[in-house]
């Protein structure tokens with residue numbers, strides 16, 4: 246990574262070269278997602294659908310209140326919730342990228358955007374397919390429009406930071422589940438296939454975010470810089486909370502689902518699991534100088 | 545014992561040091577006191593305090609727009 250003091254042409258040259266490499270890889274590794282998966286009729290209910298250490302009850306005392314069957318049942322809805330978060334998140338990032346492709350200021354990444362949009366469309370398809378086949382639904386939440394920042398350069402930075410943070414958090418789950426031999430092969434495969442494409446998207450996102458930030462940072466007041474950091478940290482906290490969707494506890498048949506969720510959130514051990522999920526993106530945000538420290542706020 | 549509306553108001557004030565009080569008809573969403581990042585948690589709070597099972601997928605966002613509307617919809621109109 247280059248520093249913010251590196252001259253613009255040099256940074257741009259590096260960006261062009263990296264993008265070319267990522268586009269070439271995307272073309273080489275192109276696959277047909279509609280043929281890639283063999284979807285079994287059903288997945289067995291007497292097993293975990295999410296790696297134990299990724300579930301929202303992991304590391305708590307509360308998990309001992311559940312029978313093994315209840316834990317498996319909950320892991321099934323946690324798994325469906327995870328792919329649903331992907332469906333929802335991809336919808337948002339596609340809207341943002343499509344809005345910018347081949348517009349002024351995005352001349353260089355537009356070629357990569359074509360691959361990105363195509364791949365995300367396919368990801369959304371297989372995640373939705375999984376949810377509908379094995380959960381009978383895609384979880385969704387209330388849609389409250391986030392209002393764009395009045396400065397388009399700041400808005401661009403915020404949008405691509407959100408995309409990157411989302412993809413990095415998802416990737417933490419994908420990598421773990423792809424390698425977890427205790428999970429069903431279909432679950433491992435969905436996570437593995439996604440991780441392979443996302444490694445390019447994340448590499449791209451880090452470069453783009455670094456570049457957008459370097460172009461902007463000199464013009465920011467300390468107050469504006471602070472505002473960006475606080476907003477993105479709240480976005481991280483919000484993304485982590487999404488794994489505690491109240492609906493999963495209800496669907497798993499847990500009595501007083503909201504009270505159960507509240508108790509989980511209050512467990513200090515959950516902070517450790519959450520930090521593991523965001524360790525890499527937090528380190529990146531600190532290294533680029535977008536974050537001054539790695540302290541996360543509550544919601 | 546604080547009323548539910550007072551607890552809801554306090555929850556918002558705790559997150560906005562710059563605000564000292566909220567009028568019953570003040571638009572919480574337009575003003576972004578509750579933004580898209582806080583909305584789910586806010587809804588869970590209202591659901592817990594009211595004991596009503598709120599279906600996240602079919603709620604009317606306008607029911608959460610002001611303290612007065614929240615009170616009318618979830619805590620029985622005109623209690624206060």
Ligand SMILES: [Fe+2]
Pocket residue numbers: 335364365368439443
């Ligand atoms: Fe994806």
Ligand SMILES: [Fe+2]
Pocket residue numbers: 365412442443446
């Ligand atoms: Fe992606």
